[in-house]
Amino acid sequence: MKFLKSLPIVLGLLAMPVAVQAQDAAAYPERPVKVIVPFPPGGATDIVGREISDRLARALGQPFVVENRSGASGNIGMEAAARAAPDGYTLVVGAPQTLTINPQLFKSNPFNPQKELDPIVVVATVPNVLIVNPKLPISSVKDLISYSKARPGKVNYGSSSIGGTPHLSSELFKSMTGTDIMHIPYRGSSPALTDLMGGQIDIMFDNLPAALPHIKSGRVKALAVTTKQRSDAAPELPTMDEAGVPGFESQGWFSLLAPAGTPPAILEKINAEVNKILATDTFKERLANVGAQPKGGSIADFRELLNTETQRWSEVIRFADIKVE
The missing domain is CATH 3.40.190.150 (Bordetella uptake gene, domain 1)
Known part of the structure; x- marks a missing residue:
């Protein structure tokens, strides 16, 4: 009988944390x-x-x-x-x-x-996008592949950091196309883009939101996006698959x-x-x-x-x- 009498109290105590959380969430953020x-x-x-x-x-x-x-x-x-x-x-x-x-x-x-x-x-x-310095004689992904194969180890690519999807997209590109391109990692997308526009690096994959203003201004040249479908933000750009690297995908x-x-x-x-x-x-x-x-x-x-x-x-x-x- 004592247990039965105390049961509502026990259940009430167990329910208190949930009630407190609900109150905290209702007031959040203060x-x-x-x-x-x-x-x-x-x-x-x-x-x-x-x-x-x-x-x-x-x-x-x-x-x-x-x-x-x-x-x-x-x-x-x-x-x-x-x-x-x-x-x-x-x-x-x-x-x-x-x-x-x-x-x-x-x-x-x-x-x-x-x-x-x-x-x-x-x-x-977001898709990644393959972009190049506009001064290079490259207008397509196929151009880039040919240009790189003619200069093994001479073409370089930047990335926002080691291990990001832009870096892994670049390594996947190298593996799928048989190109030898040197990696130059940066601390963030912005400094890499600055050096790409300045000609210190040749190419890079980057997330489209960071690259899009520079693509629109003509300070970098975009070749393709890395998703299965074209991007609504840049529908004129082909996918990597359409551009000659079948099966390529990252986002x-x-x-x-x-x-x-x-x-x-x-x-x-x-x-x-x-x-x-x-x-x-x-x-x-x-x-x-x-x-x-x-x-x-x-x-x-x-x-x-x-x-x-x-x-x-x-x-x-x-x-x-x-x-x-």
């Missing part, structure tokens, strides 16, 4: 939220991160303040987020490199992003995550708000203008993508024998 971008300003990760942060600030009534913390191929910013308090007031913008590629390349990493960060939502996907995507242990109710609230934002015509148009497409979906969808992408890039890394010392 102060500014920091959004870490683990790469320098100007790249695609930064562009998409700032766009969604701005919309979340408008929707939720508190600033979502972007902080660029670059270095170590994105690992510095990702680790800073993983070590932050799991209260919803630190988020991080994730990408294939930082979530599915780096853990396979940096064996001595002191943290595992897929275990120490909670996924929230995939915001957008980038950008997401939001929080430190592991962040209350699920807060994660679900952010997920729901982002999905609402992605459904608006104004945000769709804004993403299209920078070469991206809205993604969205549930937290479970994001977890499934992480598993799929980890396997995809594992095969490319082994195929290209990419190592990080």
Whole structure:
């Protein structure tokens, strides 16, 4: 009898954490939220991160303040987020490199992003685009292949960092075309693009949002996109498959995550708000203008993508024998 009398109290105590979480989520956010971008300003990760942060600030009534913390191929910013308090007031913008590629390349990493960060939502996907210095005598992918084969080891390519999808796209291109092109890694997309326009490097793959303004201005020449379908932002560009490299495919995507242990109710609230934002015509148009497409979906969808992408890039890394010392 005593047990039965105390049962409602026990059940009430068990339910308290859920009730507290619901209250926290209802009031969230009550102060500014920091959004870490683990790469320098100007790249695609930064562009998409700032766009969604701005919309979340408008929707939720508190600033979502972007902080660029670059270095170590994105690992510095990702680790800073993983070590932050799991209260919803630190988020991080994730990408294939930082979530599915780096853990396979940096064996001595002191943290595992897929275990120490909670996924929230995939915001957008973007194709990579193959671009060249406009002064080179190259107008197509086939031209580039011929030009490179005539100069083995003399043509170089830049990348935003070691292990990013632009880097792996370049290595996949080399493997599929039999070309010998030298890699010059940079700390971010913006400095690599600057050197491409200045003629210090010859070619590079980059996420379309970062490259698109320079393509439109004529400061770089675009040859093809890396997705199966042409991009709505640049429909005149062929796919790599159409341009003469059958079966070539890669893309980038950008997401939001929080430190592991962040209350699920807060994660679900952010997920729901982002999905609402992605459904608006104004945000769709804004993403299209920078070469991206809205993604969205549930937290479970994001977890499934992480598993799929980890396997995809594992095969490319082994195929290209990419190592990080």
